[in-house]
Amino acid sequence: MNPILIKKRKRKDIKSLNREIKQFDSTSIGDMAFLLLIFFIVTGSFMVRQGLFLSLPSKSAGSVHVSEDRIIEIIPNENSYTCDDEVLSSEQLAKKLNIKKGLTDDTVVLIRMQARIRYERMIDTLSIVKESGIKKISVKMIEEL
Amino acid sequence: MKKSMLSKIQMAGFGASMADIALLLLVFFMVTTSTEPPKGAEVELPTAVTQGAEQDTLYITISKNENIFFDGRTIQLSELQDELLLRGLEKDRSISITADKSLPYESIQKVLNVLQESDFLNIVFMSEPKAEK
Numbered sequence: 001m002n003p004i005l006i007k008k009r010k011r012k013d014i015k016s017l018n019r020e021i022k023q024f025d026s027t028s029i030g031d032m033a034f035l036l037l038i039f040f041i042v043t044g045s046f047m048v049r050q051g052l053f054l055s056l057p058s059k060s061a062g063s064v065h066v067s068e069d070r071i072i073e074i075i076p077n078e079n080s081y082t083c084d085d086e087v088l089s090s091e092q093l094a095k096k097l098n099i100k101k102g103l104t105d106d107t108v109v110l111i112r113m114q115a116r117i118r119y120e121r122m123i124d125t126l127s128i129v130k131e132s133g134i135k136k137i138s139v140k141m142i143e144e145l
Numbered sequence: 146m147k148k149s150m151l152s153k154i155q156m157a158g159f160g161a162s163m164a165d166i167a168l169l170l171l172v173f174f175m176v177t178t179s180t181e182p183p184k185g186a187e188v189e190l191p192t193a194v195t196q197g198a199e200q201d202t203l204y205i206t207i208s209k210n211e212n213i214f215f216d217g218r219t220i221q222l223s224e225l226q227d228e229l230l231l232r233g234l235e236k237d238r239s240i241s242i243t244a245d246k247s248l249p250y251e252s253i254q255k256v257l258n259v260l261q262e263s264d265f266l267n268i269v270f271m272s273e274p275k276a277e278k
Contacts, residue, residue: 026161030161030164030167033171036171037167037171037174049197050195051195051270053239054268055267057261115251116250116251117250118246118247118250119253120246122253123192123270126270127275141250141251
């Protein structure tokens with residue numbers, strides 16, 4: 001055999017012996033992942049926070065002229081609603097809003113909140129209005145009736 | 146002595162795939178979990194037809210005895226405006242108002258006035274979702 005070839009083969013053999021085996025132990029990563037997983041399962045909650053969205057008008061916003069027939073004025077009372085001088089229940093108010101919305105597309109609801117009326121009543125009113133699909137809502141505080 | 150069959154089975158090769166699954170589940174939990182907002186006080190929320198509120202909001206809590214908490218810290222109404230001024234760059238963030246349902250509306254209106262003055266206009270009234278009929 002050619003001595004050069006023998007030398008080359010010998011060098012190759014030495015190289016292959018010196019080659020490092022590239023590997024790492026993934027056990028610790030697995031352990032860490034499981035630990036964190038347990039932490040998130042225990043501390044996390046799937047409860048999505050819920051709420052009613054409302055955009056306030058900017059302080060620099062000017063006045064808007066709206067024709068009277070497009071405005072629905074609602075005054076929430078402790079157990080009822082006053083709308084167009086009628087005292088209504090929640091169901092009656094929802095029905096009335098649906099009828100009004102059918103008549104004019106661009107209906108504006110004006111909620112007049114009395115200062116001492118519970119906050120819950122405003123949320124009830126907002127909820128009914130939003131359910132009816134009316135987008136333009138104005139909330140104003142008034143003195144006691 | 147006879148060796149059992151189980152001792153002959155090599156328990157190897159599961160580690161990597163187990164770690165993969167664990168990491169996947171971990172990412173899932175990290176994405177889906179929501180941390181409890183800084184409330185400051187326990188309040189009874191009103192019920193309404195709601196929408197899911199975003200996580201990245203500032204929190205104002207108004208307790209039953211009309212104490213105001215901003216991001217979990219108790220503050221006076223006059224201090225709220227200063228706090229909001231300091232956060233002038235965060236005006237696009239919405240403000241979650243967690244207020245007790247029995248509060249008179251005027252105490253909510255006072256807070257809304259401060260928010261409007263400070264140009265924080267996106268409000269979320271936190272509420273319990275209404276049960277489906």
